[in-house]
Amino acid sequence: MKRADVTEKILTAKRLKELTWEEIAKKIGGASKIIVTAACMGQMKMTKEQATKAAKLFGLGKEETLLLQEVPYRGSLPQVPPTDPLIYRFYELVQVYGTTWKELIQEEFGDGIMSAIDFDMTMERQPDQKGDRVKIAMSGKFLSYKTY
Template sequence: MNKAEMKQAVLAAKRHGGLSWSDIAEAAGLSPEFTCSACLGMNHLEERSATAVAELLGLSTDVADALQTFPDKSWVNTIPTDPLIYRWYEMVNVYGETIKELIHEEFGDGIMSAIDFTMKIDREEDPKGDRVHVTISGKFLPYKSW
């Protein structure tokens, strides 16, 4: 089973079972954000977590095996057309250089890791309309001279 087939099986079982990503993450013993990413094929799970997810969803060991396979992190579209994902690209285009300048000013020349990285998504109630609260934390990796 490849990652695309795994993704479709997981999404169908999640929908059929009426489960949330928090339910699935609890079985995996991981955060909802990371668990969802792995179930969508962009990360992998260790054996215990993969087995627990497949069992919770009533899916085969083929799904558990696919969840453990290292992903090929590639994108079909350079700029996605899904409105929610596109807005993230828009934010990076508008504020990316600002983020880079402020990180360099605070930390020096380097990058923020997307490997040593955490993310948390929360709902923030607001009388003017609920807000999406995203917290992203990545390790700073300085460029080295040699």
Template sequence: MPISEITEKLLAAKKDKGITFEELEKTIGRDETWIASVIYRQASADMDEATKLVTALGLPESTAEELTIPPLKGSLEPQIPTDPLIYRFYEIMQVYGMPIKAVVHEKFGDGIMSAIDFSVEVEKVPDPKGDRVQIIMCGKFLPYKKW
């Protein structure tokens, strides 16, 4: 996945500062995954959010304006992803996509889950057999229109 120049700067500053996405969440007042999506240029921030982010990372305030520009979304190549973590999401959709779709349609009817009116939370769940990753996706149901 090609990473933009601004993303490289932001990630380098984040690493240099030793700051986590969770710490940025507390500073900016937005969810850590949303903040990561701004850094990876998959979401845009308003000027206040962008200024808080670049200030927390010790970057010039002039860097903030670029983060307010609506990005070109969708960073994955149109092929099967090779990064193991991202591939697992692809695998999950290959295995569970149709079953999830069937359950959503049974509960809501014919429609989709919004990826615009949407949130995602990533949690670490301690487990004696090995910590677990819990991902909660929450999107508005959008019924298909009849005309």
């Protein structure tokens, strides 16, 4: 069995039970809606307690429950560049603004990177007369490159 098979089973159960990610995150607990969703999508691992709750919620077996607790292969996309329009827009943001973000971060902090491990993200809907907006805020620890 592959981790992608578990994700498909979770998505099927979510659909059949008509659950939202908010409801799922509350039932599984132990992390934000973003982290729980990422774990269900195969991009983060769950604790034993979370995996047990997820297994009960989604009707998963022992092997599937254990797979939820394994360190995942992160960052996998079906293809690059992605063809899904919503995911592609994020890819496009990096293509257009990536060098700008790099310059501004390194001017402010120095030579290093923003961590995607020591990282927090929030997402919210912002009402707007011209159409609601998506607000995503990312916060990652700055890690300086070291000279040896």
